[in-house]
Amino acid sequence: MKMFFVLVAGFAAATALAGDGFSVAYPEGYRDWRHVKSMELKPGHPLYESFGGLHHIYANSKAVKGYKSGKFQDGAMIVFDLLEAKNEENALVEGKRKVLGVMARDAKRYPETGGWGFEGFAGGDPAKPVVGKNAVKVCFECHASQRGNNYLFSSLRD
Amino acid sequence: MKMFFVLVAGFAAATALAGDGFSVAYPEGYRDWRHVKSMELKPGHPLYESFGGLHHIYANSKAVKGYKSGKFQDGAMIVFDLLEAKNEENALVEGKRKVLGVMARDAKRYPETGGWGFEGFAGGDPAKPVVGKNAVKVCFECHASQRGNNYLFSSLRD
Numbered sequence: 412m413k414m415f416f417v418l419v420a421g422f423a424a425a426t427a428l429a430g431d432g433f434s435v436a437y438p439e440g441y442r443d444w445r446h447v448k449s450m451e452l453k454p455g456h457p458l459y460e461s462f463g464g465l466h467h468i469y470a471n472s473k474a475v476k477g478y479k480s481g482k483f484q485d486g487a488m489i490v491f492d493l494l495e496a497k498n499e500e501n502a503l504v505e506g507k508r509k510v511l512g513v514m515a516r517d518a519k520r521y522p523e524t525g526g527w528g529f530e531g532f533a534g535g536d537p538a539k540p541v542v543g544k545n546a547v548k549v550c551f552e553c554h555a556s557q558r559g560n561n562y563l564f565s566s567l568r569d
Numbered sequence: 570m571k572m573f574f575v576l577v578a579g580f581a582a583a584t585a586l587a588g589d590g591f592s593v594a595y596p597e598g599y600r601d602w603r604h605v606k607s608m609e610l611k612p613g614h615p616l617y618e619s620f621g622g623l624h625h626i627y628a629n630s631k632a633v634k635g636y637k638s639g640k641f642q643d644g645a646m647i648v649f650d651l652l653e654a655k656n657e658e659n660a661l662v663e664g665k666r667k668v669l670g671v672m673a674r675d676a677k678r679y680p681e682t683g684g685w686g687f688e689g690f691a692g693g694d695p696a697k698p699v700v701g702k703n704a705v706k707v708c709f710e711c712h713a714s715q716r717g718n719n720y721l722f723s724s725l726r727d
Contacts, residue, residue, distance in 0.1 A: 442727070446604035446625065448663060455659035465661075467604065501617070503609035503661075505726070535727075568663070569600070569693075 433544050435515045435530035437537035441490045444469040447478070448568055451496050451503065464509055466493040468565045477516070478567035483526075487516040489563070492535075508535035512550075514563075524551040525562040591702050593673045593688035595695035599648045602627040605636070606726055609654050609661065622667055624651040626723045635674070636725035641684075645674040647721070650693075666693035670708075672721075682709040683720040 438444075447468040452459050469490040470478060477483030490513055495506025511532040518526035529550035533539040542549055554562045596602075605626040610617050627648040628636060635641030648671055653664025669690040676684035687708035691697040700707055712720045 443603055445601055446627070449607055449623065449625065450663070451609075451661035453659045453661065459659070465607065467607065469604070501611045501613035503611065503623075505606060505608070508727075569666075 433528065433546060434540070435513050435528040435542075437532060438471075438488055438490050438511075438513050438515075441469050441471070441488075441492070441511075444471050444488075444490065445475050447489075447565055453496075462493060462510075463496070464493050465496040465503065465505060466491055468492075470567075473516070475567070477561070478565075481561070483516045483561055485517050485519075489514045489565070510541070511535040521546075523547060525554065525558070527551075527554070527562055529554075591686070591704065592698065593671050593686040593700075595690060596629075596646055596648050596669075596671050596673075599627050599629070599646075599650070599669075602629050602646075602648065603633050605647075605723055611654075620651060620668075621654070622651050623654040623661065623663060624649055626650075628725075631674070633725070635719070636723075639719070641674045641719055643675050643677075647672045647723070668699070669693040679704075681705055683712065683716065685709075685712070685720055687712075 447470050449467045451465045452463050471488045473484055474487035474489050477487045492511055493509045497504050497506040513530045515528040517528055521528045524546050529542055529546040531541045533541050557563055605628050607625045609623045610621050629646045631642055632645035632647050635645045650669055651667045655662050655664040671688045673686040679686045682704050687700055687704040689699045691699050715721055
């Protein structure tokens with residue numbers, strides 16, 4: 412997985428990340444995963460500055476099992492796909508991708524962040540990871556509040 | 570709006586649909602289909618009365634091929650999944666399902682509606698179809714405007 416990522420990205424920042432024990436691969440094919448739920452953070456929301464816009468949550472099959480069982484196995488991956496929320500003629504329409512967030516379950520590899528690896532890709536670009544070694548500060552400090560829900564803010568709905 | 574009236578008032582007429590040549594089956598498993606795109610119709614939008622809220626579009630694998638190739642084969646199915654848009658602390662969150670709309674491709678069976686069968690399920694309940702024989706009036710009169718796009722308002726995005 413790591414090698415695939417490096418080969419595809421072929422990018423200075425990416426190669427620097429490989430082997431650091433923190434990097435999370437770009438979630439290839441996530442648009443075919445299960446759409447879990449969606450939400451728009453609007454102006455005035457505490458997280459608007461970072462995550463304002465319309466986001467969709469996607470889960471791979473292992474993550475779907477995790478949502479259902481309450482226990483996430485290694486390999487479970489969850490995507491936070493944040494798009495601009497544009498207002499057009501009294502409708503909210505999707506704009507450009509702002510960031511693609513990923514949580515990848517690997518209990519042994521990510522002990523400091525609840526067994527989840529975190530990464531974000533600016534604009535959804537696999538060559539632009541923005542979290543790297545800063546996952547504790549930029550991701551987990553907030554997700555830690557969700558310890559009782561496997562560190563997730565989302566849950567599966569019908 | 571006429572469309573809204575028919576959607577709401579059509580419950581009784583819709584229960585005896587099986588075998589009438591018009592009925593479209595409930596799209597079992599559609600939540601595992603490809604999430605195509607989302608949109609919120611807000612107050613002031615011309616279709617707000619009928620379709621106000623946050624909707625997600627899902628496509629089965631044949632429909633995904635159709636979006637990509639521009640030609641939809643029989644068996645392609647597209648879902649319009651409309652949820653209440655609730656405003657909670659400066660966030661739009663998903664509420665109850667209002668209606669589940671379905672388009673099912675069968676060129677020979679649905680000649681009067683562009684080769685697509687249309688149905689809607691009130692509250693997403695498979696036992697509550699609300700369109701039945703009224704597809705021309707309550708669905709196609711609007712979708713006909715999209716003839717150049719296979720009668721669809723949606724298109725596939727990344």
